[in-house]
Amino acid sequence: MKQMELRLNVNGETKTWTISPGDLLLDVLRREGYFGVKRGCEKGECGTCTVLLNGRPVNSCLLFAAHVEGQELLTVEGLAAGETLDPLQEAFLEHGAVQCGFCTGGALLSAKALLDRRANPSETEIREALAGHYCRCTGYQKPVEAVLAVARKRKPKIIPEEAA
Amino acid sequence: MSNEYRAVGKSFPKVDGHKLVTGAPAFTDDFHLPGMLWGKILASPHAHARIRHIDSRKAKALPGVHAVLTYKDVPRVPHTTAGQAWPEPSPYDTYLLDSKVRFVGDRVAAVAAESRAIAEEALRLIEVDYEILPAVLDMEQAMTGASVIHDEPDSKNIYDAGHNVAGYILREIGNVEEGFREADYIFEREYRTQRQQHCSLEPHISICWLDADGRLVIRSSTQVPYHCRRQVAQILQLPISRVHVIKPRIGGGFGGKQEMLLEDICGALALASRRPVKIEYTREEEFYMARSRHPQILRMKMGVKRDGTIVASQMKVLAGTGAYGSHATTVQGNTGSKVLPLYRAPHMLFECHVVYTNAPVAGAFRGYGCPQGYFAQETLVDEIATELGIDPMEFRRKNAIRLGDVDRLSAQLGEGREGLARVIRSCGLPECLERGATAIGWQQKRKQRFDRHEAVKRGVGMACAMQGSGIAGVDWASAFLKMNEDGSFFLQVGASDVGGGADTVLSQIAAETLGVTLDKIVITSGDTDTTPFDVGAYASSTTIISGGAVKKAAQKVRAQIMALAARMLEAPVESLVCAENRISAPGKSISMGDLALHAMYKEKVQIMEGASHFNTDSPPPFCATFAEVAVDTQTGRVQVLHLATAVDLGTAINPMYAEGQVEGAVTQGLGLALTEELLLDGDGRPVNPNFRDYKIFTAKDMPTLSTILVETEEPLGPYGAKSVSEVPINGVAPAIANAIFHAVGVRIRKLPIRPEDVLRALCEEQKEELAAV
Ligand code: FES
Ligand code: FES
Numbered sequence: 029m030k031q032m033e034l035r036l037n038v039n040g041e042t043k044t045w046t047i048s049p050g051d052l053l054l055d056v057l058r059r060e061g062y063f064g065v066k067r068g069c070e071k072g073e074c075g076t077c078t079v080l081l082n083g084r085p086v087n088s089c090l091l092f093a094a095h096v097e098g099q100e101l102l103t104v105e106g107l108a109a110g111e112t113l114d115p116l117q118e119a120f121l122e123h124g125a126v127q128c129g130f131c132t133g134g135a136l137l138s139a140k141a142l143l144d145r146r147a148n149p150s151e152t153e154i155r156e157a158l159a160g161h162y163c164r165c166t167g168y169q170k171p172v173e174a175v176l177a178v179a180r181k182r183k184p185k186i187i188p189e190e191a192a
Numbered sequence: 193m194s195n196e197y198r199a200v201g202k203s204f205p206k207v208d209g210h211k212l213v214t215g216a217p218a219f220t221d222d223f224h225l226p227g228m229l230w231g232k233i234l235a236s237p238h239a240h241a242r243i244r245h246i247d248s249r250k251a252k253a254l255p256g257v258h259a260v261l262t263y264k265d266v267p268r269v270p271h272t273t274a275g276q277a278w279p280e281p282s283p284y285d286t287y288l289l290d291s292k293v294r295f296v297g298d299r300v301a302a303v304a305a306e307s308r309a310i311a312e313e314a315l316r317l318i319e320v321d322y323e324i325l326p327a328v329l330d331m332e333q334a335m336t337g338a339s340v341i342h343d344e345p346d347s348k349n350i351y352d353a354g355h356n357v358a359g360y361i362l363r364e365i366g367n368v369e370e371g372f373r374e375a376d377y378i379f380e381r382e383y384r385t386q387r388q389q390h391c392s393l394e395p396h397i398s399i400c401w402l403d404a405d406g407r408l409v410i411r412s413s414t415q416v417p418y419h420c421r422r423q424v425a426q427i428l429q430l431p432i433s434r435v436h437v438i439k440p441r442i443g444g445g446f447g448g449k450q451e452m453l454l455e456d457i458c459g460a461l462a463l464a465s466r467r468p469v470k471i472e473y474t475r476e477e478e479f480y481m482a483r484s485r486h487p488q489i490l491r492m493k494m495g496v497k498r499d500g501t502i503v504a505s506q507m508k509v510l511a512g513t514g515a516y517g518s519h520a521t522t523v524q525g526n527t528g529s530k531v532l533p534l535y536r537a538p539h540m541l542f543e544c545h546v547v548y549t550n551a552p553v554a555g556a557f558r559g560y561g562c563p564q565g566y567f568a569q570e571t572l573v574d575e576i577a578t579e580l581g582i583d584p585m586e587f588r589r590k591n592a593i594r595l596g597d598v599d600r601l602s603a604q605l606g607e608g609r610e611g612l613a614r615v616i617r618s619c620g621l622p623e624c625l626e627r628g629a630t631a632i633g634w635q636q637k638r639k640q641r642f643d644r645h646e647a648v649k650r651g652v653g654m655a656c657a658m659q660g661s662g663i664a665g666v667d668w669a670s671a672f673l674k675m676n677e678d679g680s681f682f683l684q685v686g687a688s689d690v691g692g693g694a695d696t697v698l699s700q701i702a703a704e705t706l707g708v709t710l711d712k713i714v715i716t717s718g719d720t721d722t723t724p725f726d727v728g729a730y731a732s733s734t735t736i737i738s739g740g741a742v743k744k745a746a747q748k749v750r751a752q753i754m755a756l757a758a759r760m761l762e763a764p765v766e767s768l769v770c771a772e773n774r775i776s777a778p779g780k781s782i783s784m785g786d787l788a789l790h791a792m793y794k795e796k797v798q799i800m801e802g803a804s805h806f807n808t809d810s811p812p813p814f815c816a817t818f819a820e821v822a823v824d825t826q827t828g829r830v831q832v833l834h835l836a837t838a839v840d841l842g843t844a845i846n847p848m849y850a851e852g853q854v855e856g857a858v859t860q861g862l863g864l865a866l867t868e869e870l871l872l873d874g875d876g877r878p879v880n881p882n883f884r885d886y887k888i889f890t891a892k893d894m895p896t897l898s899t900i901l902v903e904t905e906e907p908l909g910p911y912g913a914k915s916v917s918e919v920p921i922n923g924v925a926p927a928i929a930n931a932i933f934h935a936v937g938v939r940i941r942k943l944p945i946r947p948e949d950v951l952r953a954l955c956e957e958q959k960e961e962l963a964a965v
Contacts (some may be wrong), residue, residue, distance in 0.1 A: 063222035064215020066443070068393045069475040073883035076393055104215035117213040121205040124848035127856065128691025129212030130443030131391040136213065158891040162883065164391050164444050165691050167855030168891040169899075170848075 036096050039106025045093075053079070053088040053096060057103065064104035064133040068162070075161035078134035079103050085138045085160070086139070104133030107140065115178045116140055123174040127165035135161040139175045149179055198771065199703035199710055200911045203848030206713060207696045208441065208689070218441035220397045221472060228399070229258055229304040231461045231471035232311035233258045234318055235481060236293035236300050237878030238791035239327035239550035242338065243291045243320060247815030248301060251298050251317040256306040258465035260314065263289040266460055269427050270347050274518040274555065275416030275450040277666050277727050281360055283517040285347040288427055288456055293322075294341050295550050296876045297481040304461040304845045308932060315524040315842070326858045327550040327876050328356065331512045334547045334958055341515060341548040350517065353815025358513050359521035363528065363604040364541040368495075373492065373541030375495025379576050381491065383568040384942040386869040387512075388485040388860075390557055391888055394443020395478040398458040401468035403436070408459050411438045414718075415449040415688050419445035421720045423452040424459050426467030435459075439718030445690035446860070447556030448483050450730040451518065479881035483555030484545075484870055486511045486523055490568040494537075500582045502591045504539040507565065514553040523554070523561040524940055530812070531565030533599040533614070534658050535573070535591040540601055550876050558728060558857060558923045562659060563864060567943060570926030575939060579695040584930065585625055585634065588656050595619045602664075604811070606657050614664070618914070620840025620902040621656065623814035625940040628654070631836035631898040632818035638934070647826050650833070651935025656817045657922035660810035661842075661906075661915035662733030668722035668806035669738040673702065675753070675799040679773055679784030680712045686726025687738035692917055693849035694734045700740045700845055704751075705746035707770035708784060724802055732915030737805060738912040744803035752799050755780060756791055797810040811906045813914045814840040817858070820895075821931040828951035830866060830932060835924065836898035842914035850904035853917040854899045861924025862895075863888050866944050 034045045034056070047056055057065045065088055068076030072090040079088050080102040107114045116136050119125070126132050135158055142149055142157040149157070154175045158168060178184045199523050211218045231578055248260040266289050272282035301318050305311040327337040334341075337355040347353065351360045372378055398412040408430060414420050419435040425432045442449065454471045461469040474482060488511045495504040509527055513520040527541030577587035593599065595616055603613035629635065637652045672684040689695040699713040706712075716723055726738055753775065758765040763777030769777075773784045791797050820834040839852050842848040867887040871879040880886045905912035929940050938953035 058221075061217075062215075063217040063219070064396070066219075067221070067472075068395075069476065069883055071884075074475070075394060104213075108214055113210075113213065114406070120213050121209045123202065124205070124852050126206060126209050126212050126445045127693065127849075127852055128392075128394070129444060130441065130691075130824060132212055133215045143576075152892075155892040159893075160890075162391075162393060162888060164393055164446070164888065165858070166852055167857075167858045167859035167897060168894055169855045169897050170852055172891060176518060 032094065034093055034097055036098060039099045039102060047093050049094050051093045053091040053093045056093040057088060062103045062105055066130055066133065068130070075134045076131055078137050080137050080141055083141060085141050102137065104136055106127060107136060114140070116175065119174040119178045120171065123170045123177060125166060125171040125174040131161050131163040135163065135171055143179060147182065151176060197704055197896060197911070199700045199846050201843065201847065202412055203846055204700060204710055205491045205697060206693055207699050212441065218272065219394060219443055220399060223399065223411065225401060225468040228468040228470055229306060229465060230308045230311040231302060231304045231458055231469045232315055233299050233457065233471070234301040234315045236296060236298040238293060238322055238324055239296050240325040240341065241293050241322040242325060243300065244323045245321040245525060246301065247319040251303060251314040252528050254310065254314050254317060256310040256407040257303060257314045258467055259304040259461050260301060260318070261289060261464060262301045263291050264535065267429050271423060271427055271697065272518055273452050273516065275419040275728060278422060281522055282520055283347065283349040285342050285350055286516045288460060292344070295552055296878065298515060299457065302457050302461055304465045304467065306671050329549050329551055329872060331510050331547050331549060335545065341550060348818050357545055358517035358548050359524065360545040361521060361525055361528065361542065361544040363601065365600045366539035368504045368506045368539045368541040371537065372495040373767045375503050376498045378493065378495050379572060380493040381492065381572055381941060383490045383571070385488045385564040385941050386565055387394045387487045388864050388868045389479050389870050389886065390446045390448035392444030392446060392448055394451065395475060395484055396453050398454040399468065400458040400462035402462060402466065404573040407436055408462065409436045409438065410455050411440060412455050413442050413449055414439055415445045415690050415730055417688060417718045417720050418686055418725055419728060420452045420455050424455050427456045428459055428463065430600065436890040439688050442690040445729065446558045447560065447730065449690065450728065451483055453482060458803040464668060465701055476881045479886065480552040480878040482564045483518065483553055485557040486513060486554040488527065488564040490564060492568040492572045493577060494572060496576055498610040500537050500580055500587050500590055502740050505535065505537045506541040507532060507546040507568065511544060512549050512551060512554065513546050514549060514551040516553045517546070517548065518553055518555045519917065523556065526561035528567040529602045530562050530659055533601045534593055534656060536593050536597060551872060552870070558860060559918050560731065562657065562922045563925065564860070566655065566657050566922040567925045570923065571939065571941065572928050574653065574930040574933065583638070585629060585654060589622065590627060592621055597784040598712045617811060618842060618904040619814060621785050621814040621816065624814055624838035624840055625901045627900045627902065628816040628818045628836050628838035631900060632820055632834060634818060637820065640847065648822050648824050650820065650822050651931045652820045653820065653927045653930025654816065654925035655923035655930065657815045657919055658812035659732055659915065659919035659922065660812055661736040661909065662807055662810050663731045664810040665808050667727050667731060667733045667737050668804060669726040669741040670802060670804040671738065671741040672724050672802040673745045673749045673800060679788050680714060681706065682714045683713050683742065684723040685738055685742060687714065687715045687734050688729040690729050692853055693846060694729065696849065697735055697845045698739060701739050701742045702746045704911065705743050706750055708773045709770065712773060721936050732918045735913050735915055736909045737807065739913060740805035741803050742833070743910040744805055745801050748801035748803060749799060752801065753787060757787055760790060783784055801824060807908050809908060811908050811914050813842065813916060813919045815919040815923055817927040819927040819931045821928060821935055823932055823950060825937045825954060826934060828947035828954065830928065830945060830950060832862060832895040832928060833897045834898070836900065837920050838900035838902055839920055840902040840904050842904055842909050842918040843912035844901050844903055845911065845913050847901055850901055850916045851899045855897055856919045857920040858897065858913045858924050859889050859894070859915060861921040864943060865925035865928045869944050
């Protein structure tokens, strides 16, 4: 099969991988050891495979890897700064928002994308942002509380509403 | 309850949480083995057929294919896939591969190949000539025996194969006929429930390989590593000692993984190819090739006195187990034994036929038969109360089982065999009712009547439920503890944390008993080589049974530590206090670390102990569920606005995770009540095996949840704990159905309650009203 080279930035590191043009981003990421990206449905329906592509949540099961050439990806593995957990990760632990953890990586990334965009989101906005992430364990109560807690703790950044 | 606990009763974050929030490789699939092959199962396209001829030569010849298995290549061992204690009460009606297929999705063949694409191509190359047999999908029709699903002679323990009856149950206490004669009123109604799928976000997956000693290693997403080991050994005809099952982190189970589902075929492929093999269900396969909740038709009859006293209650159930009888009689036994005794009628009868159909296989699912039973019982009770003009909550309070009562029905309905009588030693149901009612605003909202002309009407409804905590006399567990030279402890348990926080709860029990901080406990769970036996994660047993084993082991270790400390501190054992990693006598103390160093290098003793535990009773947790709904009379749409759940769980070992269990359970209950149903077409093909067409609740669909933990002290539980994970699912559907009645005056007696069901009922009621004028 024809092979090609893929250059991209994952979690702040430049990577060059050999892929086939038809490879899905989900499969390539897992093959390269980013196991935090989960395979829950492969149909863009469950959100467990979510990564941030240039800061926006996407379902990696729906994207060809070739599509992200030269772009920036963040996976859940890149969320913590070294040993220091992201406040969202801390909050998910503190609030009991993690049960089995299979949906957690995706949900954390969408929450991060929301908080990066909206300084002080409402509960409704948080629920909207998490709506693409099926969770069969928690009933969403504690994940929503965790994101709300982080949002409330943060100093509101001055971002004009339109930019959101 | 005692507030002196330092580890028990505290909302610690999960001990395995860090790896889960950082995306560390913790799950079955997060793991590459060199040379690993893709396994894939050829699924039957027919609901019922005999394989006249099967030819796998072309598939075998495909480059990259390392094994192709059909029924001709594997041992034929009748077994059940139900992950239950030996001897399993479920019929032995399943084969690794068979010459007959019994539902769309049944195994025809299996391949292992170097890539997924090659494996899929190989499946296409297998030539199968089917003799198509008439399929039965209707439960009532199945019992005519016109088409026999299990006509093979070697299956065992099927109640009446000729009439497709997998199991039959009849139990009575008192004499219901007499009871009905004594009654002033008799109510009888029929209810129907659906096929619900677990939808664990992680589909079933197994990876099998042969280790350096040639032993079969199975890394698998299972709730029952020990049962799985025993069953795979039996099916593949290996000594148990040649099988090693590892349960890593599991992405949700809910009963769906209380099943030996892929491990046997994956193991067979690994043995045939001598290479590591992985099989993972796709989401679509997961919907119909894994398990689902048993659909039931329930006829419920109750006799009551004018004052609202229930004198007789009778439930007759027809349940569909699908093509195989996994959990057939046990799930259905629960529908009677854990539901009817909630009300203290002197006369009770439970009868059930569990029938085979050519449908996907049903199995264990959170609540294990109770959600179906409670839907029938709790809506009927509501109807009776309304008819008698009694507040439904009062009616329940009057009739409900209470402290000191003996539930005699359970004695007759054990896990597929005679059970043990159940004595109520702790009961927080009255408090659950009280606090749940306050949370929803029951008194005020029940009285409120809404404008008849408003299109959207509101109502409140409620339901009660109980469950068990482990299977009395059957479930047992063990734990092993050893001390390290820094004063930390390795805790080894066979228990299987499937995401609910069992590892954390068990560590808390160990820490409490030993007098150490939680960070001193390092837990390993669910590995058949390195951890002692446990039946696994089901029947709400982990906290009470595995927790009981941990507490016992920790008490023994603590005794060793205290004896040594007494010598080292030259103080009598009785004067010692052990807390926060130190043992103190008046005026002197020693750290656990120093004591451990001394034990190991001076005394040359490993401080360690193991213990086993079981209970002869299964203390029920209780639950009261209150729902407030808005019903749109023009569209039939039901919106749940508020769901309040109060659960008596004994002691909450970890309140935060106990709440999480409740919230998760009620969310699955909402789906059961309103949206979820795996549908089949007339040929038995699944119609909606994906998340787009099978609707589970998302974050934005949720009502306001109020979760109330009502703590009691259960004498049989470690630190007073009972169970929590299953009971809250039982009351959701009936509470919603009752709230719909309160809102718009129609009774819906089927699940899920779809807008069209509500509309139809409203139209019929209107017709009746018109006819009456
Ligand atoms: S795996 Fe991509 S959305 Fe489910
Ligand atoms: S925590 Fe299990 S699916 Fe969300």
